[in-house]
Amino acid sequence: MEIGNDSPEVFQVARRFTLRHPNRPELTLEVEAVRFHHGRALIFFRGIHDRSAAEQLRHYALLIPAADLPAPETDEYYFYEVLDSIASDGEGRRIGQVAAILETGPAVLLEIRTPGGSFYLPFVAEYIEQVKREEKELVIRNFQPLMKLDSE
Secondary structure (H helix, E strand, O other), X not given: OEXXXXXXXHHOOOOXXXXXXXXXXXXXXXXXXXXXXXXXXXXEEOOOOOXXXXXXXXXXXXXXXHHHOOOOOOOOOOHHHHOOOEEEOOOOOEEEEEEEEEEOXXXXXXXXXXXXXXXXXXXXXXXXXXXXXXXXXXXXXXXXXXXXXXXX
């Protein structure tokens, strides 16, 4: 499993996780053991004893309740806090909505879906003025040239 955060402590033994698949029943499994290898978590679930049983879990999303996540540092956000947020400008005008998040290496890109199409916005201070967690809103700036580039 690829680790989507830098807090491996969320994979503690005896923790229960929900596994969700779009076309299969939801599962709840308990962690029996965890080992880290080359940036990946090898998670051993109670009751899953062989590779064949583990292969049946492919393409499931492993969900962790938000209350169980470590508190993010200042200016750090979990993807779920940003995804589907309203993107507005400094004047309060709605520009669009965060439709997807892409990890590109050097910077995370947000796909902002607007009535006229989509554009990609780096999730960096130059473009993000404020993140309002409670309101599920991003105040963005300097985005106009990026909207034009993606529409050409």
